[in-house]
Amino acid sequence: MSLVQDVPDLATLQQRAAERAAARAGGAERLRGHIVCDGLVRIFTTEGVEVVALQGLDLVVDRGELVAIVGASGSGKSTVLNILSGLDTPTAGIARVAGYDLLTMSARKRLRYRRHTVGFVWQQTGRNLLPYLTARENVELPMRLARRGGRAGRRRAMELLEMVGVGYCADRRPGQMSGGEQQRCAVAVAVANDPEVLFADEPTGELDEATAAEVFGALRAINAELGVTVVVVTHDPQVASQVRRTIAIRDGRTASEVHRRARIGADGVEELVTEEYAVLDRAGRMQLPAGFVDALALRDRVKLTLEPDHVQVRSGEESGAA
Numbered sequence: 001m002s003l004v005q006d007v008p009d010l011a012t013l014q015q016r017a018a019e020r021a022a023a024r025a026g027g028a029e030r031l032r033g034h035i036v037c038d039g040l041v042r043i044f045t046t047e048g049v050e051v052v053a054l055q056g057l058d059l060v061v062d063r064g065e066l067v068a069i070v071g072a073s074g075s076g077k078s079t080v081l082n083i084l085s086g087l088d089t090p091t092a093g094i095a096r097v098a099g100y101d102l103l104t105m106s107a108r109k110r111l112r113y114r115r116h117t118v119g120f121v122w123q124q125t126g127r128n129l130l131p132y133l134t135a136r137e138n139v140e141l142p143m144r145l146a147r148r149g150g151r152a153g154r155r156r157a158m159e160l161l162e163m164v165g166v167g168y169c170a171d172r173r174p175g176q177m178s179g180g181e182q183q184r185c186a187v188a189v190a191v192a193n194d195p196e197v198l199f200a201d202e203p204t205g206e207l208d209e210a211t212a213a214e215v216f217g218a219l220r221a222i223n224a225e226l227g228v229t230v231v232v233v234t235h236d237p238q239v240a241s242q243v244r245r246t247i248a249i250r251d252g253r254t255a256s257e258v259h260r261r262a263r264i265g266a267d268g269v270e271e272l273v274t275e276e277y278a279v280l281d282r283a284g285r286m287q288l289p290a291g292f293v294d295a296l297a298l299r300d301r302v303k304l305t306l307e308p309d310h311v312q313v314r315s316g317e318e319s320g321a322a
């Protein structure tokens with residue numbers, strides 16, 4: 001049986017994830033800001049040249065949410081993920097995950113954070129699974145290393161494989177599974193030790209569209225069933241159809257968000273609507289979508305006018321000509 005194929009609609013799943021996450025957090029009031037980045041800056045220096053990979057990135061992800069971070073190559077996605085997963089430290093700003101301050105935590109705390117608080121799924125299947133172990137043994141391994149193996153570990157491994165829809169692969173080695181099956185198994189491995197947050201870096205980068213949808217089904221199942229907060233990083237804008245909130249980053253800054261929500265249409269039928277928002281930081285800065293800038297050939301300077309219920313942005317050239 002594949003739970004992934006029977007996944008209910010997005011709204012039901014998100015509701016279930018929120019309820020489970022609230023129970024896990026000890027109350028809905030503790031839900032705000034499971035992941036918080038505020039004015040996050042990361043500057044790399046190579047051969048005397050500074051590269052500002054993140055220039056004041058803001059991000060808030062609630063406990064139990066499933067979000068995608070999208071951006072073109074070089075926009076800063078890997079840099080954010082490396083910081084959030086505890087592999088790299090930011091230059092300045094705030095980065096907090098599950099109560100851990102990622103700027104100031106000690107090496108010991110960092111190790112505990114990486115072992116117990118977060119789980120990972122990488123793009124390369126070879127980095128997620130050991131080739132000489134079966135799917136079930138791969139899922140059992142982190143539990144055995146944490147001395148939580150035995151019969152209970154075997155049972156949980158089986159449950160997790162069922163949850164992500166690859167229970168039938170339990171006795172197969174990675175080489176006997178498709179790329180999508182391996183990635184779904186990797187999701188089960190990543191949550192074996194019950195992390196609070198799951199980070200997935202381009203988990204569908206090597207897969208075709210249909211197989212990628214199955215992997216997203218597995219991530220949604222884990223999110224809904226276990227209440228784990230899930231953050232997926234990808235360059236693929238199509239991901240917006242797989243999650244409720246997509247955060248786009250551009251030039252190391254949060255640029256816009258796409259929200260998907262269910263609404264009852266005029267004909268009484270439920271429909272999914274997609275809305276795009278620009279993200280305004282605390283200093284009042286926002287990025288205009290690249291398409292808007294191109295469409296009106298905006299550059300250098302724009303003219304802003306405050307209207308009763310909106311702000312108008314016009315080409316600065318126009319006012320110069322007047």
Ligand SMILES: Nc1ncnc2c1ncn2[C@@H]1O[C@H](COP(=O)(O)OP(=O)(O)OP(=O)(O)O)[C@@H](O)[C@H]1O
Nearest residue numbers: 044046051053071072073074075076077078079235
């Ligand atoms: N270790 C580093 N040293 C110097 N510059 C770096 C380093 N890591 C990243 N950068 C630079 O920071 C910027 C953001 O890189 P990052 O890898 O985060 O982008 P990305 O969105 O993940 O891109 P991709 O999708 O190609 O992996 C780029 O200009 C990159 O060249």
